[in-house]
Amino acid sequence: MSTSFNLEKYILHHMQDSRQWQLPFLPPLQLPSFLSLHGLMLIIAALFLVALFCFVYDKKARVPRRFTNLLEALVIFIRDEIAIKSIGKEDGRRMTPFLCTMFFFILTLNLMGLIPLFATATANPNVTGALAFFTLCFMIFGTIYKNGFKGFQKAFIPAGVPKGILIILVPIEFLGLFIKTGALMIRLFANMLAGHMVIFAMLGLVLLLGLVALPSVLLAGCIGVLEVFIAFLQAYIFTLLTAVFIGQMYHPQH
């Protein structure tokens, strides 16, 4: 019983943010007070992305090859399939850099969580909330900038609805703004947290039951592979929904 108790805490401890970075064969690295482990992961991911696009990506290549081709395919996908389709041609093109940054940042953070040395910053609601906040900012201020304040108000007043119903509908629509971004935050955070919890639980079975539970390691490996897919999927969904929500606010008549 006491083992299971410890295991539960051990798993939860591994999922939450801390001030220590556990390194293999070394004593845990104490982080300064202003920087937590997940914060460190954010900075590492950002530096990795800058290095990736500044040094690995070959901008001068007339015909892209290998890794450049892969990155470019993703950028084109974000531009054509996410930004332009959801927001429109002109605004979509303008929003592409933001959506690209979002996609690659979240993807890198998700994938980093699968590498044993690193932690999953996207399993922290503060991180996903902060990212969803940018979506909210674009949904509010982007729309005001683009359509004016009246245009922004129009987004909450669907055409052809009787005035009486508007009294109920407008607050719901307004609340929807925050519900949508809140759902965005929780979806990413919960997915990443749950995936890791399942892996830890599978591996934990070995600690609880001994060698009998060895097949669960294989299962954990399989879920690890699924997690790679989910890392891409969640980055895609977060980016796509951001684009869709912004598109809905920019073009309320649709």
Place this chain on the structure above:
Amino acid sequence: MTNAVVDLSAASPAEVESSLLNPDVSMVVLTWVTFLVLSVVLYKFAWNPILKALDAREELLRRSVEEADRIRQELARIQETRQQFIREAEEKSRAIVSEAREAAAIASAGIQHKAREEASILLANARHDIRGETEKARIILRQESAQLAVDLAARLIEKNLDTDANRRFIHKLIAEV
């Protein structure tokens, strides 16, 4: 790893669980700062040049395809013109050959006609010559035979023998002649 478990044993599970959802302003601010800095840096060094390069490449591709189409049409046109030239040249050469053949036929007919005429003239001349020569030969023969007759007669008269003897003599003479 065991250290972590031991350290945590003091905290209650509810406390640990709640810490998963704890709002952490510094974390939020750090995420904003990181994301904003990353956005600016990537916009400057990655997205802007990449998207521009992509647009340029798409434009280049579009123009290249158009250019290729244009060149293909041009080639088809050139091919058509070439075929036209070849056809015209063939027709012209055929006309030249048939003209030449006609001219040759006319020329050969003329030559044949002329040759025939010349041949007939030559034949007529030859006939005329032959006739003349024959006439001459006849005259000469006549003169010689007369002479011979005169000679024979003279010898015959000189001998003037009987008829049998004359006949034998004449035969002898003829044999001699």
